[in-house]
Amino acid sequence: MRLRLDKFLANKAFGSRKEVYHLIKQGLVMVDGVVASKKDMSIQIPEQTITVNGELVDSRQTYYVKLNKPAGYVCAVEDARHPTVMELLPPDFLTMGVVPVGRLDKDTEGLLLLSNDGVWAHKIINGKKHIPKTYYIEYAGELSEEGIGRITEGILLGDGTQCKPASLEIVEPGKAHIVIEEGKYHQVKRMIGAAGGEVTYLKRLTVGPITLKGLENLGDFADISAEDMEKL
Incomplete structure (x- = not known):
């Protein structure tokens, strides 16, 4: 080039x-x-x-990055009221047009992908590639058997939003893992709420083959490996 x-x-x-x-x-x-x-x-x-x-000077023109997002940061390039995830990254990420791929809520931690490759980003977030996303949940209340069944079958939320079938594993009382293939607005929180619980802590662990490996601390970031890129 x-x-x-x-x-x-x-x-x-x-x-x-x-x-x-x-x-x-x-x-x-x-x-x-x-x-x-x-x-x-x-x-x-x-x-x-x-x-x-x-x-x-790093000569790359295309960025594929994973970040261990801390709570308190919004997934935006700029925000008038809250710190953004871009503030955790080197300044060239912003000038090279790197943006979050999808989003995590401000109070949600864990794996966030970023890139300046718009075509690649669209494939990740549009839901058509059926890329599983795993979350760790802590919740108050008790999930009903009927509610869990609705989540695994594809729950219809109160506002008419239809969710795809998801897998839910109760790790211990008040803690669970859930795997979804979508990223609708507050989806995990709303699904758990519809099943009788209230999410008190949420962390994304994986996006397809990409994990938090190598990102032990909140705020850590790294390039997505070529091996993981090939698996997506």
Whole structure:
């Protein structure tokens, strides 16, 4: 891929085009070990190596990322009232157009995917690929046998929302795992509510083959492995 040097560095969050130009004028930008002299020079990515002040610039243009989302953050690029998940990530994620793939509620923790590949993201969230998503739930109250049966058969919520069949495993009283293939508004909370419980804690554990492995702490993030990408 051919790009202008200043556009490439601006996209990688090294500042505005004007600020990037100043970096180049100061001799801080090198292309394949040679000091760059022109802001509009054409570079070939990823074949060529770009450094700024001696630090290698990540040349990738497409991002596929997983994040262990903490509670309290909204799944948005910007929000006037609440911190966003983008604030947990390096600045180039934002300038490169990375956005959450689907969403988790503000008070929900766990696995969130992000990408700037819109086609890939649509395949993940539109429900047609039947990608299972596993959640760990803690809830108050007691789930009725009839309610559990409705969840596993495909529950119809009070507002007329039809959910696909889901699997529900009671781990111990007040704790469960649920696997769904959709991502409707507050879906897990509403399903559990319709079965007689009230969700007090919710964490997403998996999206298809992708897990929280390697993301031991809330706020940790990593690239999605090529192996997991192939399985999706």
